[in-house]
Amino acid sequence: MTTAQLLNSSTPQLPDAPRYGPVRLPNVLQGKAALITGGTKGLGLAIGLAFGREGARVYLTHKWGSADLDAVRRRFAEAGAPEPRVLDADASSDEDTAAVLQAIRKEQDAIEVFVSNVSFAQVITGLDMYKKRSFLSSLSYSAWPMIGTMQKIREVFGRYPRYVLATSCDGAETYYPGYDFVAAAKTVMETFCKYLTTHLFGQDVRINVLRSRPVSTESLVATFGEGFEPFLRRYHGDGYFISLDEVGDAALALCSGLLDAVSGQVILLDRGVAFSDNLMRLYEQRERRGLPLAADAARTTEKSGGKGDGDQG
Amino acid sequence: MRNDFTGKAVLVTGGTMGIGLATGLAFGRNGAHAYLTHSWGSADEADVRKAFRDAGAPEPAIVQADAANDDDTVPLIERIQADHGALEVFVSNVSMVPATTGIDSLSRRALFKSLEYCTWPLVSYLQQAKKILGRLPRYAIAISTDGVDHYYEGYDYVGVSKAVLETLCRYLCAHLEGEDIRINAVRTRNVITRSALAIHGEDYPAFVRKYGGEPHFIRAEEVADAILALCSGMLDALSGQVISVDRGGPFSDSLMRLYRHREEYGL
Numbered sequence: 001m002t003t004a005q006l007l008n009s010s011t012p013q014l015p016d017a018p019r020y021g022p023v024r025l026p027n028v029l030q031g032k033a034a035l036i037t038g039g040t041k042g043l044g045l046a047i048g049l050a051f052g053r054e055g056a057r058v059y060l061t062h063k064w065g066s067a068d069l070d071a072v073r074r075r076f077a078e079a080g081a082p083e084p085r086v087l088d089a090d091a092s093s094d095e096d097t098a099a100v101l102q103a104i105r106k107e108q109d110a111i112e113v114f115v116s117n118v119s120f121a122q123v124i125t126g127l128d129m130y131k132k133r134s135f136l137s138s139l140s141y142s143a144w145p146m147i148g149t150m151q152k153i154r155e156v157f158g159r160y161p162r163y164v165l166a167t168s169c170d171g172a173e174t175y176y177p178g179y180d181f182v183a184a185a186k187t188v189m190e191t192f193c194k195y196l197t198t199h200l201f202g203q204d205v206r207i208n209v210l211r212s213r214p215v216s217t218e219s220l221v222a223t224f225g226e227g228f229e230p231f232l233r234r235y236h237g238d239g240y241f242i243s244l245d246e247v248g249d250a251a252l253a254l255c256s257g258l259l260d261a262v263s264g265q266v267i268l269l270d271r272g273v274a275f276s277d278n279l280m281r282l283y284e285q286r287e288r289r290g291l292p293l294a295a296d297a298a299r300t301t302e303k304s305g306g307k308g309d310g311d312q313g
Numbered sequence: 314m315r316n317d318f319t320g321k322a323v324l325v326t327g328g329t330m331g332i333g334l335a336t337g338l339a340f341g342r343n344g345a346h347a348y349l350t351h352s353w354g355s356a357d358e359a360d361v362r363k364a365f366r367d368a369g370a371p372e373p374a375i376v377q378a379d380a381a382n383d384d385d386t387v388p389l390i391e392r393i394q395a396d397h398g399a400l401e402v403f404v405s406n407v408s409m410v411p412a413t414t415g416i417d418s419l420s421r422r423a424l425f426k427s428l429e430y431c432t433w434p435l436v437s438y439l440q441q442a443k444k445i446l447g448r449l450p451r452y453a454i455a456i457s458t459d460g461v462d463h464y465y466e467g468y469d470y471v472g473v474s475k476a477v478l479e480t481l482c483r484y485l486c487a488h489l490e491g492e493d494i495r496i497n498a499v500r501t502r503n504v505i506t507r508s509a510l511a512i513h514g515e516d517y518p519a520f521v522r523k524y525g526g527e528p529h530f531i532r533a534e535e536v537a538d539a540i541l542a543l544c545s546g547m548l549d550a551l552s553g554q555v556i557s558v559d560r561g562g563p564f565s566d567s568l569m570r571l572y573r574h575r576e577e578y579g580l
Contacts, residue, residue: 020344264561272486272553
């Protein structure tokens with residue numbers, strides 16, 4: 001008998017154990033209201049679908065009327081989720097926010113989850129493009145709605161949502177071309193997340209920020225151009241990207257009741273990729289990625305007796 | 314997508330008390346077969362088994378194993394191999410350090426001992442799992458503390474060894490990119506367990522209660538639920554991160570906060 005068999009003989013075998021099913025979520029979202037701004041596309045839609053799958057009553061706002069609402073409803077139906085309410089609102093407008101909340105108030109006594117997802121800022125290509133007006137406008141769209149909407153929810157419903165989640169990116173710590181004002185606005189929002197948590201310490205409210213690295217969405221193309229995504233796939237691989245469903249699931253986890261002691265945190269959803277996204281990694285993988293040095297080429301030439309261009313990629 | 318833990322193996326070092334026990338129970342409640350290690354011989358096995366029964370969880374395997382000793386790790390993983398053929402979750406929870414009282418109390422020997430118990434088991438267990446089971450667990454969680462960034466009396470070795478643990482989490486994650494494993498650290502604070510009282514002193518909870526308040530404590534069950542969430546399938550894109558389970562308390566734990574509440578606290 002091997003050691004393992006010996007040990008095994010003393011282990012009680014599990015007799016036809018009952019199936020427990022998927023991990024149970026302490027916070028049952030069935031029938032509870034979830035408000036997601038910028039919820040008809042990309043991240044917002046994915047988050048809305050994740051809550052919808054749990055039976056939540058999902059309210060999605062959007063601004064430009066550019067969303068194909070039939071397609072949004074179809075996505076919810078396919079997910080087995082209750083039909084979402086879609087409301088027109090400009091996230092930077094206090095009047096629009098008030099109107100959205102009044103509309104929800106007619107159907108709901110409370111908002112369980114508020115996801116502040118809208119982000120809108122000018123793409124910056126150089127220092128000359130810095131203009132105070134457009135900077136403040138970025139804050140109005142990408143930072144203030146988290147706070148302004150929380151205040152208004154308190155006013156209309158008599159209490160804050162139990163879960164506040166704001167979407168962000170790691171642009172505050174890592175350079176993304178053109179991203180100056182987005183990064184600045186997200187920094188403001190992330191700092192407020194910590195201060196608001198302190199103000200509401202001990203109350204039944206959690207406020208967190210979910211940062212994601214590039215997710216393949218329309219707004220990624222709008223910000224960085226068509227070539228960005230293929231470039232990342234070539235020099236990092238498919239693991240660089242986070243899928244929309246993964247962001248939706250992470251948002252759900254933060255409101256699931258399992259993470260109720262997590263508040264005031266900025267959580268990065270990136271598979272750990274940001275840690276190794278640097279020249280050192282590319283240097284290590286230079287042959288595989290087709291980034292040889294002249295010295296590599298010379299060595300290869302020597303080895304192969306004067307032939308070859310050194311590009312092993 | 315959410316995982317179904319029915320019949321899956323979850324290994325928690327230091328799993329018969331405090332955060333480790335609560336973690337074992339959180340997975341057990343969802344059908345996992347928990348392997349709980351202990352080394353002090355202080356575990357009351359009957360109590361642990363009863364807690365699992367009461368929670369409707371499968372009976373756990375309680376194993377004496379010194380987390381710093383490969384001679385104990387190997388038969389434990391071989392047993393998991395024989396029982397299940399795979400390990401779904403590994404929680405590196407054991408922490409054992411000498412208390413410190415100032416610079417003169419520090420010694421290299423004690424530092425290495427702390428690293429052996431608090432830090433290295435994450436690496437050695439993963440290595441053994443890969444060797445014996447042929448593959449890594451799908452989730453690895455390292456229990457850390459906000460003592461990495463904040464001063465706690467007597468906590469030097471914990472702070473240092475957990476800082477190394479968190480750094481290794483990030484490096485392991487980079488090495489294992491593309492493999493079906495997520496490695497994260499969970500930081501917490503003010504979880505009142507026996508080992509916390511041993512380090513901080515018996516009066517610390519009363520002091521925190523008086524000058525901070527109840528929300529400054531984190532229950533072991535809250536940490537356990539957070540660990541379950543990290544392994545639930547809902548956070549599969551999260552790796553190489555340090556997640557704080559602390560209600561955001563450390564951000565305002567300062568003299569400035571006490572100053573603001575000085576009248577209320579009679580200061």
